[in-house]
Amino acid sequence: MNLPLSDLGIPSGDTVIKLSTLLPLAVVFAHLVPRSIPGPFLAKFSDIWLGWVSSLGHRSDVVHELHKKYGPLVRLAPNHVSVADPDTLQVVYAHGNGSLKSDFYDAFVSIQSVLEFEPIARSYMVQLFQQWDRLYDSALKGNSGDDGEGGWYGRDGMLWFDCLPLQVAVSHKDAMGSYGSEHECEVIHIPAVQILNRRGEYSASMGVLPPHWRPYARLLPWYRQGSEAVENLAGIAVAAVAKRLTTPTDRVDLLSKLQEGRDDEGRPMGKEELTAEALTQLIAGSDTTSNSSCAISYYIALHPRVQEKLQKELDEASGTEDDGVFTYEQVKRLPYLEAVINEGLRVHSTSSLGLPRVAPEGGLTIKGVHFPQGTVLSVPTYTIHRDTQAWGEDADQFRPERWFERDHAAMQKAFNPFSYGPRACVGRNLASMELLIIISSIFRRYHFVLAEPDKPLDTREGFLRKPLECRVGIKRRGI
Template sequence: MAFFALNLNLSTAALVLLAAVALVHLVPWLLDPHGIRSYPGPWLAKFSDAWLGWVAAHGHRSEVVHELHKKHGTFVRLAPNHVSVADPDAIQLVYAHGNGSLKADFYDAFVSIQRGLFNTRSRAEHARKRKIVSHIFSQKNVLEFEPHVRAHIRALVAQWDRLCDLGRKGLEGTEGEGGWVGRDGRVWLDCLPWWNYLAFDIIGDLAFGAPFGMLHACADSAPVAVSHEAAMKGYGDGAAPEIEHFPAVQVLNSRGEYSASMGVLPPHWRPLARRIPWFRRGNQAVQRLAGIAVAAVAKRLASPTDRTDLLSKLQEGKDDAGNPMGRPELTAEALTQLIAGSDTTSNSSCAITYHLAANPRVQEKLQAELDDALGAGPDGDPAATFEQVKRLPYLEAVISEALRVHSTSGIGLPRIVPPGGLVVAGRFFPEGAVLSVPTYTVHRDADAWGADADVFRPERWFERDEKTLQRAFNPFSFGPRSCVGRNLANLELLIIIGSILHRYHFVLEDPGKNFETREGFLRKPVECKVGIKRRHE
């Protein structure tokens, strides 16, 4: 009898719990406080954030949302209070200066150490941080970083020249060098790890005063502070904080997938989600990535230098009250630069390499322009200067087209509608609704880009109205929250692609294979296997 009563009580409790969960999700749909019940979208998304969380965790959110927009049109409901608006004109409305919209609680999932420029949601705090940081990325200051960028390009060229020489002999590489093979006068390899090594060494040099040494070691490895607190105290009494080494690229990828998936869940779900093994591993990646910045900043500050780089300029920066950044804030901002400066450069460089290898005509046309600007032979510095490549129209078109087709940040960044509401794409959205504009989809808008918007074709940048194209081009976001490092990113890509495509010719190992990606916060290539040979022997 007692056993029956216990079973009955458990059954009743389970039914009550299920009823409560159903009511929590059904009542908001019935009340429809944001007036978005009529918008189309997945059935589950009308009632719960679980649908978007599931999609985000599987690594193809932008593509899934794009297919929904192809099916339903401009507006798609992604969550109970979240509408995706696929309209180029919506970019300047949702993300504009002065419209009062705030970042959604999605960004809370990206906080480690403390809030930085990227993930702070306070308008006042963001304005304070941006005042300190933005001048660092002025064109004048960015040009001071050019020698560091070019030095690491030379290091990459030295490695690839060595592999090309070995490849012509038909040799095979070791596992530590990424597994290359020589065949048909080329060296065949996955170029993605090499772009990661280059990008991490550049940003390590700029943000922390020393590269991670990945190009030299041909390996993905970075020092991580075991105890953040101990490392923050520095290298006192000659004792260095305890350090371990982890694969930084892998850590960064895991952190992006974890935070992007956690961020779409309601805040009250997140403590429960962290108990799931996949999320536990992701949270470990968050701590390790922060540990990379903590270890690097601690080491740099222990040995003061007059060197000009991002960290030195962050140290010089002051807010309106004349106050510099404290140690935790300085480290958090350095971490922001590490994440933003490594991922975007490596992903974009890899995507450009793929599309040029897949389109021999485009590659040949670009190389003819580079030969005119840099010379048609092997002599001279293998690292081009910014002055040499900054006004090459076809190079700029190739880079822009790759940033369009491979949107490094393809998801719609969520914003909360401010008091008074917003009219977007002819529809009124009340205060508190969450809106986003999906870059991946806007970059494929046929009205802006033409009927062949899915095709990589740099010539469109010369054929179509520039204002129309720029209105629908959003690789660095828009408004007060746009990418503060845009000038540095442009300088890096122009010099990197100009230098490497002048020196090497690329072909795809498997021309019939699609360019696979996996998305966390950013869309990242999975691999890019190419054959490389020197152009000027």
């Protein structure tokens, strides 16, 4: 990937003007990190460089280029070092003596309880198929419409549309006003994809700034927009909790599992706690699965041979289900499907950032360098997913067959889609089940082609790496 000089730490004129609003706030930090660790010049003295790069939306790409230039150790801030080494995953993310996720989460993240969500996941797939079939039948007649992101149209016997997630509805102001009351909030449409993206970019760039800088950063126009996105996204969680408390249901979903949870003294969550957890699940659950599904679909459509091989395996595994949606039991052991999904998670890496961890008491020694207590360390998933020793010289390419050809232990050591250690993603079992059902059911029912097969998948990164556009054509398969 060719990156502008500003992304690599060489500011443009416009960048310098914008950075000048924060430079008076800059503080030269005490160097816990050895001065010999290479990196951008500004990163030696200030967190501004990392904050600015994060706001550009391509942090993982920039950090990856820096590792290619400097090697496995790169300074990202005065007290933050990125370590691009699969062996370091176990050192950085298995360490720490802070608070761990409690047993409370066992209520909804174990494999047994995850299976309770399968009927809901399959029912949503049925609804999706009904929608796509309706549009497909209309597209065959040459019709078009404005549903979804950018609308849809019929051409060459196919339905063409953008497979990014659709919009949801909520009014943050009215949701807050009805919070805990018996009155339903007014619902309005907001661009969910845009709100999620803006919120993630804002949080990722704000999170790397020192806390005492953040009130001043919020005065800048870009950060003000991000703050509004945070409020709108919070409104979705507030509205969901308010509706559930006023109109109880017996359906099994993440919110119902949160309501069943009890603390060590047997007390249920309060409204504020429920809302905070619902917001976390909204960001870390639906957003990550939708991004991954879109990216995996793109790569399958980009490689017709992979799609043909996958559909052959799916056809052989299919049963007599009337709704056309696979069960988890049918697809959980399909080797090529698993390889396709894993390869998509590797190449796209929805969570590409190196999540920061603080060196514990006594410090850590990594690749012969000692990092004292308090040093911030991270292992960039995007970069270790391209480690040629683990994945081969073609590590930049999407090729599911590598999962059958290369050393399995070496690949697993460098595979980090859900993070690692005691603070790894609590929803990984649910995400795995959803991806198996989604990808298998969609590609058994439809054949996909890309509208622009020569165009790379464009992404933008906040906390998560998100596809910006994925225009496809689909055709109902004769099954």
